[in-house]
Amino acid sequence: MKINEFVPSGKIFDSMSVDTKKNNIGSESENFADMLKNNLDKVNEKQLSSEELSQKFLRGEDVDIHEVMIASEEARISLQMAVQIRNKLVEAYQELNRMQL
Structure with a gap:
């Protein structure tokens, strides 16, 4: 019983290989x-x-409070994003382990 009779042509895969070659920077990917x-x-x-x-600001050096707050928020948001990416990677790994072959 055929559920899906769609068979992609080879042109799709050829165009994908051309696109990946364009995205590589230099000789190494x-x-x-x-x-x-x-x-x-x-x-x-x-x-x-x-x-x-933050340390410069606490020591009383010439650092604007706005720069300190922006830097700390950038650091906090980038750390949160890294944690969420890690969570998604772990979730994907666990999902792959649960798959039956």
Whole structure:
């Protein structure tokens, strides 16, 4: 019994391979682990810069309160986003483990 008789043509896959070649920067493509590590490093940098600005403000250096608040909110939001991405990745992994072959 055929549920779906749709058979995609090879042209679809050819166009997809052309699109992926356009998206690669340089000769090497960035894998998922490297992308994840780079983005987590950016989150860490935001946390560190926020902490540094807060410390400068507390020491009485010439730092505007608005800069401190903006940096701390950017750090907080980026951390929340990283946590939500982690939650979605864990949920997807658990869903794959529950799948029956």
